[in-house]
Amino acid sequence: MEKNILEIKNITKNYGDLRALDDFGFSINRGEIIGLLGPNGAGKTSLISILSGTLKDFSGSVSFLGEDLFKNRKLKNNMGIVPQDMAFYDDLNAIDNLMFWGGLYDISKKKLKERAIDLLKIVQLNDRAKEPIKNFSGGMKRRLNIAIGLIHEPELILLDEPTVGIDVQAKVSILEIIKDLGKNGISVIFTTHQLSEVEEICSRIIIMDKGKKLVEGTLKELIDIVGEKEIVEIKGEFSIKSMNDLKKNIEFAEVIAIKENYISLSFKNTDKIPDMMEMFFKNKIKVSDLKIKSPNLETVFLKFTGRSIRD
Amino acid sequence: MKRIIHIALIDLKIMVSDKIFFFWTLIFPLIFIFIFGNIYKDDNVKAKAELVIVNKDVGKFGKYFEKKIESPDILIKSLKKEPVDYNRLLILPKDFSEKIKSRKPQQLLFKKNSNANVKAATQIEIKIIQGITKTITELLINSKSDDFFDNKIDFKDIINIKTINLNENSIKMPSGFDHVIPGILVQFIMMMVLVYGGIVVMMDRQMGRLTRILFSSTSIPELWAGKFLGRLLMGLLQAFILVFIGILFFNLNLGNNILAFLIILFFSMAIASLSILFGSVFRKEDLIVGMSVMSANIFAALGGCWWPIEFVPQTFKTIGMISPAYWAMDGFHKIIFFNKSLSDITLNIIVLLIYTLIFTILSIKFFKIKE
Numbered sequence: 141m142e143k144n145i146l147e148i149k150n151i152t153k154n155y156g157d158l159r160a161l162d163d164f165g166f167s168i169n170r171g172e173i174i175g176l177l178g179p180n181g182a183g184k185t186s187l188i189s190i191l192s193g194t195l196k197d198f199s200g201s202v203s204f205l206g207e208d209l210f211k212n213r214k215l216k217n218n219m220g221i222v223p224q225d226m227a228f229y230d231d232l233n234a235i236d237n238l239m240f241w242g243g244l245y246d247i248s249k250k251k252l253k254e255r256a257i258d259l260l261k262i263v264q265l266n267d268r269a270k271e272p273i274k275n276f277s278g279g280m281k282r283r284l285n286i287a288i289g290l291i292h293e294p295e296l297i298l299l300d301e302p303t304v305g306i307d308v309q310a311k312v313s314i315l316e317i318i319k320d321l322g323k324n325g326i327s328v329i330f331t332t333h334q335l336s337e338v339e340e341i342c343s344r345i346i347i348m349d350k351g352k353k354l355v356e357g358t359l360k361e362l363i364d365i366v367g368e369k370e371i372v373e374i375k376g377e378f379s380i381k382s383m384n385d386l387k388k389n390i391e392f393a394e395v396i397a398i399k400e401n402y403i404s405l406s407f408k409n410t411d412k413i414p415d416m417m418e419m420f421f422k423n424k425i426k427v428s429d430l431k432i433k434s435p436n437l438e439t440v441f442l443k444f445t446g447r448s449i450r451d
Numbered sequence: 452m453k454r455i456i457h458i459a460l461i462d463l464k465i466m467v468s469d470k471i472f473f474f475w476t477l478i479f480p481l482i483f484i485f486i487f488g489n490i491y492k493d494d495n496v497k498a499k500a501e502l503v504i505v506n507k508d509v510g511k512f513g514k515y516f517e518k519k520i521e522s523p524d525i526l527i528k529s530l531k532k533e534p535v536d537y538n539r540l541l542i543l544p545k546d547f548s549e550k551i552k553s554r555k556p557q558q559l560l561f562k563k564n565s566n567a568n569v570k571a572a573t574q575i576e577i578k579i580i581q582g583i584t585k586t587i588t589e590l591l592i593n594s595k596s597d598d599f600f601d602n603k604i605d606f607k608d609i610i611n612i613k614t615i616n617l618n619e620n621s622i623k624m625p626s627g628f629d630h631v632i633p634g635i636l637v638q639f640i641m642m643m644v645l646v647y648g649g650i651v652v653m654m655d656r657q658m659g660r661l662t663r664i665l666f667s668s669t670s671i672p673e674l675w676a677g678k679f680l681g682r683l684l685m686g687l688l689q690a691f692i693l694v695f696i697g698i699l700f701f702n703l704n705l706g707n708n709i710l711a712f713l714i715i716l717f718f719s720m721a722i723a724s725l726s727i728l729f730g731s732v733f734r735k736e737d738l739i740v741g742m743s744v745m746s747a748n749i750f751a752a753l754g755g756c757w758w759p760i761e762f763v764p765q766t767f768k769t770i771g772m773i774s775p776a777y778w779a780m781d782g783f784h785k786i787i788f789f790n791k792s793l794s795d796i797t798l799n800i801i802v803l804l805i806y807t808l809i810f811t812i813l814s815i816k817f818f819k820i821k822e
Contacts (some may be wrong), residue, residue, distance in 0.1 A: 192665070194665050194820065194821075213668045213670070216667060217667070217668055220666075221663075221666040223659050223663060223666075225658060225659030225663075226658065226659075227658055227659035227662065227663040228658075228660065228663075229461070229660070231465060231468060231469070232464070236464070240457070241663070243454075243457045244454060244457065244458075244664060244668075245668075288663075292667075
């Protein structure tokens with residue numbers, strides 16, 4: 141088994157009465173891509189801020205490359221962080237930006253320039269290297285944002301929603317870049333709202349909510365938790381209360397999540413679906429839509445958080 | 452230190468790469484220099500004072516006396532007859548030499564046109580008096596000689612008379628381009644550093660660039676120092692441009708260049724800190740521009756950038772002391788117009804350092820990484 145390059149233990153962070161992170165911890169191996177999934181307010185940004193050193197006053201420990209991250213400032217030279225903000229200089233060109241951000245690390249100018257040129261090829265911006273960033277599309281800016289995080293050749297990179305607000309083509313391109321990072325031995329922590337992205341590129345997934353780690357594992361491990369059951373999603377006209385009352389009588393399926401006008405259940409045997417519909421009919425519950433799906437990450441997410449990731 | 456310089460240089464680069472940078476740092480100040488420079492131009496240009504001499508003397512002393520009045524600052528026109536039109540006229544009578552030889556008192560007629568320049572007339576009167584004094588002194592030295600022009604030639608021109616104005620300040624009013632260029636320089640250091648420097652700090656914070664810099668091993672004190680140095684360099688660059696143009700096209704004389712640099716340096720330091728404070732406190736670009744332009748203009752007016760502070764009533768001058776521009780301009784005037792030394796501008800430097808300290812404390816207190 142590969143050695144952990146980052147190990148987070150028992151991190152707790154409070155904002156007044158609000159607990160942003162609650163005894164949170166995980167570790168990451170070299171070349172591993174971890175997807176950090178959680179709805180808004182789950183604590184993902186707080187975690188990244190703690191790892192970046194911009195958020196203080198928390199308890200717990202972070203070991204990076206075998207050392208305490210916060211006792212040796214130079215360790216940050218081995219960590220790349222790509223924030224959700226397009227945090228670079230719009231009036232300057234891509235090369236100048238890479239030279240500036242790379243210049244904050246102890247790298248010679250010559251090496252930095254070579255690295256900048258290589259990175260622009262990787263993120264497919266080499267033909268726009270000398271153009272002001274303000275002329276770039278959203279997808280191009282996102283790719284540059286990643287390139288900046290990689291300029292100093294980090295061993296670990298944290299990507300905070302790197303595909304937010306861009307078109308499908310740009311998204312595919314960014315996911316390819318991230319996959320290649322893992323192949324090249326760079327560890328990646330990747331936060332997103334897009335379950336399909338996590339399913340596609342992550343070797344391990346952590347689902348978190350309200351500052352707590354709810355579950356962790358590979359995609360297969362997580363789906364196995366739900367089991368080899370069929371998932372039924374029902375939409376209609378009903379309240380959460382009415383469905384909760386009805387829930388007691390549902391013996392042939394496991395309720396995964398209940399929301400206003402929505403319920404999802406897992407069935408071992410889909411032959412029981414007509415029985416359930418009959419029960420709904422008797423209780424005057426109007427059903428407008430019914431979908432039968434195989435379990436996926438969304439099902440897992442719903443099971444553990446009780447809500448959809450977009451809520 | 453390397454990281455501090457690196458952060459400073461990117462801010463300077465952003466300022467210089469702005470398309471309208473040269474308008475704000477060069478063209479706009481030049482318009483001000485041109486306007487204010489011409490308002491004060493008369494006092495600055497050393498025009499030659501004109502003197503018409505009608506020499507009726509039949510002896511040699513008339514010509515000799517004319518030579519005694521000669522000066523690079525005076526244009527002498529020798530005529531045989533009294534002209535109708537003149538600014539200043541000196542008449543040497545027919546018996547001028549004769550009366551000198553016989554040691555008899557005599558009166559010289561000096562006429563002035565009432566519309567002519569008073570300062571030039573004073574300058575010529577001084578030269579005439581100097582000429583009379585020199586001639587009399589040389590006559591005394593050669594008193595044993597029968598013929599002044601044949602003997603003891605060596606003693607002639609041995610006397611040099613220098614007129615010293617005891618109340619120098621009342622005559623020497625800072626004026627011309629030597630006053631205007633430092634004034635505009637001080638005003639535009641404030642304008643450029645506060646506007647550009649403030650906006651960049653605000654944008655850095657709002658776009659998450661300050662946070663991103665801290666993702667590296669850069670510390671917050673290093674980040675602040677980089678921002679401070681960047682704004683200091685902005686101020687020095689603005690000063691360099693105007694001093695260069697001033698020397699090249701307006702014959703600018705800063706007196707003592709090292710002392711002038713010290714004033715620019717300490718003044719720019721105070722404004723650099725103020726700029727970070729503006730960028731940290733204000734959240735909108737329009738607000739920073741408005742506050743910067745207003746502060747720069749109020750400080751400039753109070754501090755004597757547009758008119759010599761020596762010229763204004765004492766109350767206004769006292770109020771002006773609250774402006775850092777006052778201490779910079781006062782320092783410039785001391786070294787440019789009054790030939791003062793480092794010890795004379797020490798107070799100015801100390802006050803500018805106090806401003807720097809106050810603005811630095813405030814800017815550190817309000818310096819925010821995130822909104």
